[in-house]
Structures are given as structure tokens and as C-alpha cells.
Amino acid sequence: MVRHGMSNREIARRRGISTDAVKFHVANAVLKLGLDRRAELRTWRGVPVDSALRGQGEPAMAMQLGVIGQIARPVGDIQTAVDFYGKVLGLPHLYTFGDLAFFDCGGTRLFLSANDGPVGEPSVLYFQVDDIQVAYDELRGRGVEFENAPHLIHKHDNGVEEWMAFFPDPDGHLLAIMAQVAPA
Numbered sequence: 001m002v003r004h005g006m007s008n009r010e011i012a013r014r015r016g017i018s019t020d021a022v023k024f025h026v027a028n029a030v031l032k033l034g035l036d037r038r039a040e041l042r043t044w045r046g047v048p049v050d051s052a053l054r055g056q057g058e059p060a061m062a063m064q065l066g067v068i069g070q071i072a073r074p075v076g077d078i079q080t081a082v083d084f085y086g087k088v089l090g091l092p093h094l095y096t097f098g099d100l101a102f103f104d105c106g107g108t109r110l111f112l113s114a115n116d117g118p119v120g121e122p123s124v125l126y127f128q129v130d131d132i133q134v135a136y137d138e139l140r141g142r143g144v145e146f147e148n149a150p151h152l153i154h155k156h157d158n159g160v161e162e163w164m165a166f167f168p169d170p171d172g173h174l175l176a177i178m179a180q181v182a183p184a
Contacts, residue, residue: 001015002029003041003148003151005147005148014098026038033046042147043149044151051152051181052184053152063134063137066129066130067107067108068108068126068128069108069109069127070108070109070110070176071109071110071111072123073111075112076114076115078096078112082096082101085101085112092104097154099113100114122173124166124174125176126164126176126177126178127176129178132165133150136149136177139167144167146166147165147167147168148165150164150165159183162179163180164178165177
């Protein structure tokens with residue numbers, strides 16, 4: 001959650017724990033990773049030893065953005081949105097995780113997230129890439145300023161990992177690169 005830019009207070013609220021507990025766990029993570037401060041967690045590029053991303057091997061070719069893999073949409077109430085997109089519109093429901101829900105729109109994922117504020121920000125465009133580490137390095141070389149390094153978002157029951165890294169366009173609208181990495 002730190003890597004997504006959440007404050008200690010926001011993390012505590014979402015996890016149902018005290019801010020002191022969040023501070024304790026964040027401090028432990030910083031110490032165990034050998035970092036100097038919390039801010040370094042946002043750009044920490046480490047890949048866990050047991051991650052499928054570590055087993056990808058050498059980059060195959062030059063980075064190329066793929067099809068749009070996911071579009072994010074803020075919603076006022078997650079259950080109402082799940083009912084609407086799933087039951088009313090008939091989109092296949094992939095999974096719900098807390099106040100996040102995912103649907104399949106003909107191969108492009110629709111990512112719904114409960115939003116406490118006004119609903120109206122532009123949707124985030126997520127571009128699929130074959131190798132997120134190569135794409136990150138190449139785009140940084142082209143002058144893209146990422147908000148964070150590629151990081152693990154979710155690990156599915158079948159071992160497939162979701163990795164993402166976020167960056168703004170010239171107008172400040174959020175874009176992302178994403179990769180699904182299957183276990184070796």
C-alpha cells in the first residue's frame with residue numbers, strides 16, 4: 001500500500017488497524033530491505049525470490065506497448081457497481097478484492113475501485129508489455145518519470161502475478177504498464 005502512495009492513516013483505515021501498527025510494519029519493511037527511509041519503498045525495485053518475474057530470464061526484444069490491458073474506473077459504491085456491471089451489463093466478473101472489482105470486457109479488464117471523493121477523474125490506461133522490467137528501463141530512457149518502480153500488485157491462486165508501474169502523461173493523467181507473469 002505504501003508503494004501505491006497511501007498514507008499511514010489510509011493504510012490503517014483500509015486494514016482496520018492502528019496507525020502505530022502501520023508505522024511498525026513499514027519500519028520493519030524498510031529495515032529488512034536495507035532502505036534508509038519510507039519514501040524509498042515507492043521506488044524499490046526488488047523482486048521477491050519466489051516471484052515468477054524473477055524467472056523470466058533475459059529480455060527477448062525491444063519493448064513495445066501492447067493492447068490496453070486494463071481501464072480503471074472510480075465508483076461510489078463497489079457492491080452497487082459489481083451488481084450493475086455484472087448482473088445488469090452481463091460482464092464476466094473476474095474477482096473482487098476488498099473495495100476493488102475486476103471484469104472482463106472482451107480481453108480488456110475493467111478495474112472498479114470505491115472512491116471516497118467525487119467520481120469524475122479520467123480513467124487510467126494500462127498498457128500490456130511482455131517484460132515489465134525492460135519496458136520500465138526503456139521508457140525511463142525516453143524521459144518518462146515513473147511514480148514508482150514495477151511492483152507486484154496481486155498474486156492469483158494459480159501463481160500468476162500482476163505487476164504494474166505508473167506514470168503521468170503530459171496533462172498529469174495517470175498511465176501504467178502492466179504484465180502478467182506466469183510461474184516458471
